[in-house]
Amino acid sequence: MSANTVIRVSNLVKQYDTKTALDGVSFDVHGGEILGLLGPNGAGKSTTMKILTTYLTATSGEVSVDGIDANSDPVKVRAMLGYLPESTPLYADMVVYDYLHYVGSMRNFAKADLHKRIAEVVRMVGLQEYVGFQIANLSKGYKQRVGLAQALLHNPKVLILDEPTSGLDPNQIVEIRNLIRELGSNHTIILSSHNLAEVRQICDRVVIIHRGKVVADGTLDELEGRVAATHRILLGVQAPAGKETGGQAAADLLSSLKALPSVLSAQLSHQSQAPVPHATYELEASSDIRGELFRWAEAKGHTLLELRRKDLDLEGIFQSLTQDAQA
Numbered sequence: 001m002s003a004n005t006v007i008r009v010s011n012l013v014k015q016y017d018t019k020t021a022l023d024g025v026s027f028d029v030h031g032g033e034i035l036g037l038l039g040p041n042g043a044g045k046s047t048t049m050k051i052l053t054t055y056l057t058a059t060s061g062e063v064s065v066d067g068i069d070a071n072s073d074p075v076k077v078r079a080m081l082g083y084l085p086e087s088t089p090l091y092a093d094m095v096v097y098d099y100l101h102y103v104g105s106m107r108n109f110a111k112a113d114l115h116k117r118i119a120e121v122v123r124m125v126g127l128q129e130y131v132g133f134q135i136a137n138l139s140k141g142y143k144q145r146v147g148l149a150q151a152l153l154h155n156p157k158v159l160i161l162d163e164p165t166s167g168l169d170p171n172q173i174v175e176i177r178n179l180i181r182e183l184g185s186n187h188t189i190i191l192s193s194h195n196l197a198e199v200r201q202i203c204d205r206v207v208i209i210h211r212g213k214v215v216a217d218g219t220l221d222e223l224e225g226r227v228a229a230t231h232r233i234l235l236g237v238q239a240p241a242g243k244e245t246g247g248q249a250a251a252d253l254l255s256s257l258k259a260l261p262s263v264l265s266a267q268l269s270h271q272s273q274a275p276v277p278h279a280t281y282e283l284e285a286s287s288d289i290r291g292e293l294f295r296w297a298e299a300k301g302h303t304l305l306e307l308r309r310k311d312l313d314l315e316g317i318f319q320s321l322t323q324d325a326q327a
Helices: 045-052 074-079 096-106 111-125 140-152 170-183 196-202 220-227 247-258 290-300 314-326
Strands: 005-016 019-030 034-038 060-065 081-084 158-162 188-193 205-210 213-218 231-238 263-272 278-285 303-309
Touching: 005 045, 005 188, 019 045, 019 060, 019 188, 034 045, 034 196, 045 060, 045 158, 045 188, 074 081, 081 140, 096 111, 096 140, 111 140, 111 170, 140 158, 140 170, 170 188, 170 196, 188 196, 196 220, 205 220, 213 220, 231 290, 247 263, 247 278, 247 290, 278 303, 290 303
Parallel strands: 019 213, 034 188, 034 205, 081 158, 158 188
Antiparallel strands: 005 019, 005 060, 205 213, 231 278, 231 303, 263 278
């Protein structure tokens, strides 16, 4: 194990009678890293997390946290972990403070230390105004915050978060994502999610599991590079003063784009006259030609409004990476 490897998962297998939930899963997580664990329902994400937390035991394989073997010393491993399951198991009839005090008492805090730590964690997750509320009366977003608070209470080295934004409204999702990013500065985090946009915003690296196997491991840019046979680029331009980007002008620009040697295909995806005339084109190119497109727009006298690679969605990446496994 390298000096910076906090979690090591080696050839993990989990068998339920005739069903194989995990079939040789292996990956490392480094200190201070936020790792996204991706895959469809039934892929093995939650099973992996439950084995990491020692809630389940593997049929075979090894898990170690900070060099401690989870099978040999599960109690010591649990002490280093904070866990937020997808369905947060809270005691709804308890007040927030009392619930956190109860959790802390099981962590063997001294009374004075526990009160101080609850205050710190409540401030970290933004629960200051709700410590006296009954958990049943909280919104789902604030219940998630309570779940995060209990996971953070003992200041664990590793946080394991299973679908932490599932079922939240858009504002709550943004708040929880921001909170997880902040926590990443002091904790190693494994985050399970179906949402590629969420993973892109939060995670440093992703592992994709399909049918109990790891089918990809790397940054999203690396994975997109693996699956993309061509570069998809969005180009938005505003015509020079006195000219239009709609109608025939847009068609002429499209023909000009198609004539570029590296452009394999191009289409007009959007055009508008308000508040300023502009058009957006979607291109496929044999290489990343954003520099060439910048010079092309400059030569045409157009103002660039947008010039970026079009990201693949999770479905596209997943289908490309798993098509061999499905065969």
